[in-house]
Amino acid sequence: MFEGVPLTWFLIVATIMFFIGIYGFLVRKNLITILMSLELILNSVNINFVAFNKLLYPQHMEGMFFTVFVIAVAAAEASVAIAIIINIYRRLINIDVERIDEMKY
Amino acid sequence: MTTNQFMFFLFATIIVVFSVLTVTSRRILRAATFLLFVLVSTAGLYFMLKFNFLAAIQLTLYAGGIVVLIIFSILLTSQIAEKLEQPALTKKIFAGLAAVIGASLCIYTILLYNFIPSNLPSIGTNVDTIGQALISTGKYGYALPFEVISILLLSAMIGSIIVAKKRKD
Amino acid sequence: MINFSYTVFIVLIPLIFFVLLGFFGNKFKPLVSGIIGTSGLFISFLLSCYTAYQYFFVVPKIAGAFPKLIAYNTVWLRFTDTLHIDLGVLLDPISVMMLIVITTVSFMVHLYSIGYMKGEKGYERFFSFLSLFTFSMLGLVIATNIFQMYIFWELVGVSSYLLIGFYYEKDSAVAASKKAFIVTRFADLGFLIGILILSITTKTFDFISLTDPKGPALQQGSSILFLGLSTMTWSMIFVFMGGAGKSAMFPLHIWLPDAMEGPTPVSALIHAATMVVAGVYLVARMFPIFVISAPAALTVVAYVGAFTSLFAAVIACTQYDIKRVLAYSTMSQIGYMMLALGVSGYGGHEGLGYMASMFHLFTHAFFKALLFLCAGAIIHAVHTNYMTEMGGLRKHLPITHLTFLIACFAIAGIPPFAGFFSKDEILAAAFENNKLLWAVEYAVAGITAFYMFRLYYRIFWGKEQHYSHPPHEAPLVMTIPLMLLAVGAILAGLVPFQNLVTSDSLPFENHIELGIAIPSILIALLGIGIATIFYRKETNLPQKITRTLGSFYTAAYHKFYFDELYLFITKKILFDRVSTPVAWFDRHIVDGMMNGVSYVTNSVSGRIKGFQSGQLQQYAWVFVSGAIALALAFIYLWTL
Numbered sequence: 076m077f078e079g080v081p082l083t084w085f086l087i088v089a090t091i092m093f094f095i096g097i098y099g100f101l102v103r104k105n106l107i108t109i110l111m112s113l114e115l116i117l118n119s120v121n122i123n124f125v126a127f128n129k130l131l132y133p134q135h136m137e138g139m140f141f142t143v144f145v146i147a148v149a150a151a152e153a154s155v156a157i158a159i160i161i162n163i164y165r166r167l168i169n170i171d172v173e174r175i176d177e178m179k180y
Numbered sequence: 181m182t183t184n185q186f187m188f189f190l191f192a193t194i195i196v197v198f199s200v201l202t203v204t205s206r207r208i209l210r211a212a213t214f215l216l217f218v219l220v221s222t223a224g225l226y227f228m229l230k231f232n233f234l235a236a237i238q239l240t241l242y243a244g245g246i247v248v249l250i251i252f253s254i255l256l257t258s259q260i261a262e263k264l265e266q267p268a269l270t271k272k273i274f275a276g277l278a279a280v281i282g283a284s285l286c287i288y289t290i291l292l293y294n295f296i297p298s299n300l301p302s303i304g305t306n307v308d309t310i311g312q313a314l315i316s317t318g319k320y321g322y323a324l325p326f327e328v329i330s331i332l333l334l335s336a337m338i339g340s341i342i343v344a345k346k347r348k349d
Numbered sequence: 350m351i352n353f354s355y356t357v358f359i360v361l362i363p364l365i366f367f368v369l370l371g372f373f374g375n376k377f378k379p380l381v382s383g384i385i386g387t388s389g390l391f392i393s394f395l396l397s398c399y400t401a402y403q404y405f406f407v408v409p410k411i412a413g414a415f416p417k418l419i420a421y422n423t424v425w426l427r428f429t430d431t432l433h434i435d436l437g438v439l440l441d442p443i444s445v446m447m448l449i450v451i452t453t454v455s456f457m458v459h460l461y462s463i464g465y466m467k468g469e470k471g472y473e474r475f476f477s478f479l480s481l482f483t484f485s486m487l488g489l490v491i492a493t494n495i496f497q498m499y500i501f502w503e504l505v506g507v508s509s510y511l512l513i514g515f516y517y518e519k520d521s522a523v524a525a526s527k528k529a530f531i532v533t534r535f536a537d538l539g540f541l542i543g544i545l546i547l548s549i550t551t552k553t554f555d556f557i558s559l560t561d562p563k564g565p566a567l568q569q570g571s572s573i574l575f576l577g578l579s580t581m582t583w584s585m586i587f588v589f590m591g592g593a594g595k596s597a598m599f600p601l602h603i604w605l606p607d608a609m610e611g612p613t614p615v616s617a618l619i620h621a622a623t624m625v626v627a628g629v630y631l632v633a634r635m636f637p638i639f640v641i642s643a644p645a646a647l648t649v650v651a652y653v654g655a656f657t658s659l660f661a662a663v664i665a666c667t668q669y670d671i672k673r674v675l676a677y678s679t680m681s682q683i684g685y686m687m688l689a690l691g692v693s694g695y696g697g698h699e700g701l702g703y704m705a706s707m708f709h710l711f712t713h714a715f716f717k718a719l720l721f722l723c724a725g726a727i728i729h730a731v732h733t734n735y736m737t738e739m740g741g742l743r744k745h746l747p748i749t750h751l752t753f754l755i756a757c758f759a760i761a762g763i764p765p766f767a768g769f770f771s772k773d774e775i776l777a778a779a780f781e782n783n784k785l786l787w788a789v790e791y792a793v794a795g796i797t798a799f800y801m802f803r804l805y806y807r808i809f810w811g812k813e814q815h816y817s818h819p820p821h822e823a824p825l826v827m828t829i830p831l832m833l834l835a836v837g838a839i840l841a842g843l844v845p846f847q848n849l850v851t852s853d854s855l856p857f858e859n860h861i862e863l864g865i866a867i868p869s870i871l872i873a874l875l876g877i878g879i880a881t882i883f884y885r886k887e888t889n890l891p892q893k894i895t896r897t898l899g900s901f902y903t904a905a906y907h908k909f910y911f912d913e914l915y916l917f918i919t920k921k922i923l924f925d926r927v928s929t930p931v932a933w934f935d936r937h938i939v940d941g942m943m944n945g946v947s948y949v950t951n952s953v954s955g956r957i958k959g960f961q962s963g964q965l966q967q968y969a970w971v972f973v974s975g976a977i978a979l980a981l982a983f984i985y986l987w988t989l
Contacts (some may be wrong), residue, residue, distance in 0.1 A: 079184035082297065085225075086290045088192045092199050092218075094283035097973055099203030100967050101275035102267040107254055108208060111215050114246065115199055118222055121238075129229045131295065133302035136313060139234050140322055146241050149328045151336035153246045157253045160339035164257045165346075176963025282977045304524070324918060 085126035092119035106160050106170040110153065117149045187228050194221040206263045208254055216247045230302070233310055351403055354422035356438045360487045361450060362389050362904045367480035374473030380463070386476035387459040390483065394452040404445045414854035417441040417557055418495060423599065430858055431553050437493040439556060442850040443633055443707055447490035449728045451623050455483045455836070457830040458618040461722050464826035465614055465729060475515060475612065475931030482508035486623050490630060494554035498631070502540065505624050506533050512612040512619060525795070526609035532604040536594020543587030550580050560637040560783055578645055585639055585646035589632060589653075594630025599657040602910055605680060614673060621679050621721050622714040629686040629710055630973040636703060636852060640695040642656045651691020655786045658684025660909070662796040666803065667906040670734045671724050674804050675717070678760065681793060682713050688790060689775040692782040693852065700852030701781070701859065705774030708846040712767035715757040722831055723753040725809060729827070730820040741813030747822040748828045750809050752835040757805050759838040761798035761873045769870070770842035770861075777865045794869055798876030806884035840880035 092115055099112030121142045128138025164170050198217040205211040219242045226235035254260070304308070316325045366389035374382045408416065421729045422437035457848045459479060466475055485504035492498035507530075514526030548554055578586075592598075597605035608620050619625070632639065632650055658681045665677035693702025726749045731739060743750040759766035762773070772794065778788040822828065848856040883891050895902050904910065 079182040080188045081272050082295045084188065084192070085291055088195060090283055090286045090290065091196055093209055094279040094286075095196075095199040095203055097282065098275050098279040099971070101266075101278065101970050103203065104267060105258070106262055107250060107257065108203070108211055108264070109209060111250060112203055114215060114242075115202065115218065118219065118242070119314055122222060122225060125226060125229055125231060125234065129231070129302070132298060133298055134300045135320065136303060136310070137320075139231055139305065139310075140313070140325075142234055143237060144325060146237055147333060150241060150246060151333050153249055154340045155250055155343070157281070158344035160253060161256060161344050170257055172199055172965050175965075177961030178261050179961055192465060271966070276968060278974045278977065282973065287983060 089119040089122040363484035370477035379472035382473035397448040439493040495543040522610040525610040529604040540591020546584035581642035585643035592628030592631040617721030621717040654687025702778035703852040709771035719834040736807040740811035767842035795872040798873040802880035
């Protein structure tokens with residue numbers, strides 16, 4: 076039972092955050108900033124989980140657990156991504172996504 | 181305006197503003213710092229919703245772990261003083277268009293849908309309950325996902341070591 | 350009942366030695382590999398002799414006839430209950446006789462080759478090929494069904510090809526081997542068609558049921574008609590086409606003279622004694638079908654044989670290469686055998702021609718192999734093939750001279766040498782059935798005597814030439830086979846063939862008819878006499894005759910221009926008029942369509958490959974906007 080703030084408000088904030096992440100993913104050139112945009116996207120999803128859990132099904136804990144797992148996955152993904160970024164940097168001395176296009180045609 | 185509402189607006193404003201700054205700032209270290217603010221505010225939202233354990237995880241793992249990792253990698257790969265170059269205008273316009281249209285579509289849909297809030301009392305989210313659920317194998321038990329996620333973390337760890345390791349050649 | 354299953358080893362031993370010499374031959378010293386190959390053949394030879402003894406004298410006869418025994422059999426491919434391809438060993442009088450002929454000649458040739466091929470490059474290769482050939486030829490004669498025969502038929506073709514092209518560094522040898530292979534292969538196409546027609550109509554491959562009087566092949570008679578001839582006749586004509594190709598019958602004879610490019614022992618073994626008589630053997634094998642269901646095909650056999658024997662004998666008189674003379678003489682003698690089969694009937698004294706043909710095959714193998722081996726010894730001594738560069742060799746090569754003379758008497762048909770008996774039976778059979786063919790053969794007998802003694806006198810008599818080094822007699826390892834074969838050439842005629850090998854396996858009474866025998870001896874003596882006058886001393890008589898005959902002589906000297914005619918047909922007509930337009934069509938129309946398709950595909954993909962730009966954010970943008978567009982379309986715009 077949570078008073079004062081309706082569910083839609085949470086969802087709207089999460090949506091805005093999600094699409095800001097999308098925007099960042101689409102325009103940023105540096106691989107690390109792209110990774111940060113990705114963290115924003117994951118975070119907005121977490122907010123949705125928690126809000127649904129609290130406001131619609133307060134008697135259960137699924138939303139919370141899924142959030143925990145998403146955070147764990149995000150951590151794993153970040154570590155692997157950063158390892159790849161470092162490897163790319165070591166070979167090409169830059170991490171500009173527009174210039175990493177050896178796999179085209 | 182209740183306390184809840186006030187707190188929500190505060191956190192929501194911080195989240196939106198610093199999100200925008202994260203994706204537009206041309207200094208990469210600042211962008212990372214703004215991301216940290218966003219994540220901390222999200223933790224604030226969790227506290228507000230009385231998910232204390234989750235908020236603690238958010239702070240320690242996201243704010244403490246991932247952001248620090250990102251900052252490390254920034255230090256390894258970039259010149260901090262250097263400003264990032266401005267993305268191309270057409271790219272900005274198209275990406276912005278996609279983001280705005282997508283966001284408005286989603287918000288429109290959310291506003292149309294009639295959610296029915298539940299009046300049931302909230303289950304306690306103390307650490308004891310969470311711990312029981314995590315290792316329980318019955319209904320509403322999470323032993324299997326818990327084990328799977330631990331294997332995922334282990335393999336991610338080994339994988340990132342292998343990938344990032346310097347090769348002899 | 351005597352167990353004959355050991356006969357399978359007669360065939361397998363040469364195969365084993367072929368594999369042994371083929372894979373490990375270069376590990377041995379050349380002489381050792383020669384001795385190994387020869388000893389392998391010796392084992393086969395002994396086994397064949399034992400088999401013949403057992404078969405002819407020990408095995409009980411069934412109602413007075415020699416039985417047809419399946420000594421060994423294994424089903425290889427099964428199509429239906431009756432139509433299946435087996436591999437096995439069939440023993441009947443002709444196959445046992447062929448076993449003896451092949452292993453004897455092959456053993457002699459192996460022995461001779463140890464000396465003849467000494468110092469040649471590829472000594473062990475030669476012996477392994479010889480073993481391969483012997484294996485294939487033995488497999489051919491013991492075949493239990495026509496398909497097994499066809500398999501080994503092709504195998505002898507391959508080994509003949511390999512051996513003709515043994516000196517593969519010589520262009521003419523390569524050309525000759527290709528010619529032999531292509532011509533016989535073309536003929537084998539006919540054989541295959543014949544087999545297919547035969548197996549479709551009779552539903553069996555098996556020789557025993559094919560030649561069984563109550564079997565499907567003979568029961569058909571000549572009833573079903575197609576273009577005026579019965580189905581069995583057509584199939585037998587096609588089968589005979591294969592036989593004609595292998596046996597160098599007109600008009601598929603052109604490969605045999607060129608095949609003399611191979612080493613001389615090979616000519617003796619393959620192109621005189623064994624492989625070229627495979628066609629005769631094939632007709633003999635299918636003989637009951639020919640006689641009862643396909644008499645028209647048998648007539649074809651008779652006339653082709655008669656024409657070839659005359660044709661080849663005439664050419665033989667004009668040639669100067671001694672091996673070519675022998676090659677044409679071989680063709681002529683095989684023509685005899687074909688003719689004898691063609692005029693034969695079935696059973697008892699009617700089957701005289703069949704018996705005579707097999708008899709002639711048997712005796713011919715001895716004296717023709719002997720002639721070739723002697724020619725080899727002569728070439729070995731004087732290093733030339735041309736009789737114009739020879740003369741007066743009788744003092745230098747006494748053993749060769751004597752054995753050659755014996756062989757000449759044998760082929761000319763002078764009693765008591767082997768050729769007389771068999772040739773006499775052939776003439777008798779021809780006389781009884783067809784006077785015209787008898788007349789032709791009678792003339793050929795004279796011509797044969799003439800050209801053989803022309804050869805003999807030009808080599809051993811006449812003026813002595815200047816040789817690069819004094820000619821010397823061949824070593825003992827080469828002369829022993831000559832002497833042994835000479836004994837064979839004298840005695841082979843005394844074998845009582847009418848008691849052993851007959852069309853229906855029943856012995857019959859037969860005597861030499863003086864009315865036939867005396868004229869044939871006379872004409873042989875006439876031929877010898879003319880040759881003696883012409884060539885004993887050097888005279889200008891041959892030139893005079895040549896001038897009188899004029900263009901006929903020139904035509905015969907050029908083998909009646911058959912090589913040129915075939916070359917004209919294939920090159921000018923087939924290649925230029927047919928193949929070239931077809932090749933043009935293929936290159937420009939068929940390939941053009943394919944090239945057009947590939948060009949269109951190529952250019953289209955060149956245009957669209959830009960989509961895969963490697964720009965991650967472009968992909969992401971397309972993905973996001975696509976997802977939004979789908980959501981928009983399905984949730985709001987496309988509401989049902």
